[in-house]
Amino acid sequence: MPLHLEVITPEQRVYEDDVDMVIAPGSEGYLGILPHHAPLLTALGPGEFRVKKGGVEETLAVFGGFMDVRGDRVVVLTDAAEPAExxxxxxxxxxxxxxxxxxxxxxxxxxxxxxxxxxxxxxxxxxxxxxxxxxxxxx
Amino acid sequence: MATEREIRLRVRSVRNIQQVTKAQQTISASKMRRAQEAVLASRPFEERLRRVLNDLAPYADPEVSPLLQHRPVRRTLLVLVTSDRGFVGAMNANTVRAALRHAESFPAVSWLAVGRKGIAQLRRFRQGTVAEFSNLGDRPTTADTNPIGAIATDEFLSGRVDEVHLVFTGFVNTMRQVPTVRRILPLVPEEEDLDELPPLQYIFEPDPETVLGAVLPRLIEVTIYQAVLDSLASEHSARLIAMRNATDAASDLIEELTLQANKARQWRITKEMLEIASGAEAMAKG
Incomplete structure (x- = not known):
């Protein structure tokens, strides 16, 4: 079962897709989230937010905010998120x-x-x- | 009855006004589309953030964050959001009236005004303000609106006010904008949602207090940002409707005046004919 990832800033929804894995810049260091992760709520530091999907990896720059992991839904609320491109x-x-x-x-x-x-x-x-x-x- | 020439002059001036209102209408239509998109795009953030707050509710102890602290209400801060410009029908008037009526239910109020129209109205009613903001532009970002939240939070934390309420024009759709009042401080998790789900065993990083401490100020900022976007979408929608009504009214008036002018013209010709006819008759008799 894939993870459903949403990356949202106050201005807009930056990213929404089903993905295999995310690697997030938590306030205490980078952490990887796979499907069936335990419920987790973490503050995010500025850093690289990596998304793996079907062998392809995408990277976003995120600047602070939170990540809410609940079941197979991952919601990232951040002040700003910029796709690498x-x-x-x-x-x-x-x-x-x-x-x-x-x-x-x-x-x-x-x-x-x-x-x-x-x-x-x-x-x-x-x-x-x-x-x-x-x-x-x-x- | 006015002469034909006078009426034709009026038709020309009404037509000039109509050109202006029609141009305004077109401008409003494009600004409205952008403002409506912005408002809809910004809603998920607030919704999700509220859900996070609800998940945190078991940890939401007033001891942890003063932003959750309930105090007996002696003075309330009202944050009034209006537009900078007019020509928006009754939108600002309705919202200011709703705010003033809301203010009557408190023993004492302070005001924080956003938007020139609200600033002017509060001055008219001799209501002092702790701060005034205007010229946020057509595409405000959180960086533009965050100082509003910072001042409101400061008033609350310093104890100068015991509650903060937000009054703005909520955007429903192009035809409907409703004055809306929301309490933003102290914050409370929504209780009806709590009954639905048993609290999950969350892992917090680094700890619930830190996460809560980061969520709460953000929630205030984003609620205010939303209110500003709502007002903006309402403003452009209201102006579009107001300008469309004005353009339609001008069309009716032009039609009416043209009819009058034609009648006047016809009457003038008839009169001339009569004069010629009676003149000719007099000549024939004589």
Whole structure:
């Protein structure tokens, strides 16, 4: 029996399909979900969300939120989810550079600005990683 | 009776107005389609998030999160969502009236206004606001609406208000938009759903408190975001209908005035003929 996966953001439903397995960036580390998993509710960190279906693997970048696993339904509620093919790798690299430059002067930053720069850096890194995974394994 | 020339001038001015309302109608139609899609696309998130909250209900202890805390209600914060622009029929008037009526049921209220029309109305009724938002645009994102939730949450947590209610124009369909009131703080899991299913033995990562702590603020944000999207879809639907009515009314008026102008013209010709005829008669007699 397949897993029914839905990925939903406040703006729209990003993904809905029957899949074989998902690998999610839980707040405590990556975790894999197969059919017949025990009910689970976990916070998600920013990271790669991988979906396996019929030997093909798709990757999405997700940024926070939750995953609700109940029976064979997996619902991911996240602030933002971007399929690998929609990520602009060049923009992400620029964002990383900007964030790194900002963080290089960490001493002069306020705590809020530093936190914002760190978050931006983390988002950029996730996007870069997701878009690179796609290039290594074209589907 | 007005002269033919005057009537023809009026027809021309009505026709100009009709052109404007017709253009507005076309614009509203395309904006409405987008706003309606946005509202429908955003609904699953809130539904699912509420279900998650219901699953968490056994852990939803007010001790864990102050957002769940019930207090005796001394002051209530009303978040009023209206449109920035007018020409929307009675939509804003109805929603503001519903909000003011709702306000009467509390000993004291504070206001948070979203949308220029609501801001203006509250000023007219001399109701102070703790914050005002406008110009959210035609495609607001959660980043645009989250500050609203942040202020409402802050008012609640600081104890300045004991409950937060949201008043907005709920979008039903193109013809129907209904003023809607919802309590957003303190949060409560919906109880009827709890009876249906025995609570599942959930695994929580990292723990129920952390997950709950992340779910609750999100639920407030998304409820407000939804209200803003609902209002936007209602606004464009109401404007489409208002503009269509105006265009139709202009058509009727043009028809009516054209008839009058033709009658005036006919009367003028008849009169001229009579004058010529009686003139000729007088000449023949003389």
């Amino acid at each position: 929609e990520i602009d790798a060049e923009r992400a690299r620029q964002a990383r550079e900007r964030a790194e430059e900002t963080l290089a002067q960490a001493a002069t930053l306020s705590a809020a600005d530093e936190a914002r720069a760190r978050a931006a850096l983390q988002r950029a890194l996730v996007r870069i990683r997701v878009s690179e995974r796609r290039r290594r394994r074209p589907t």
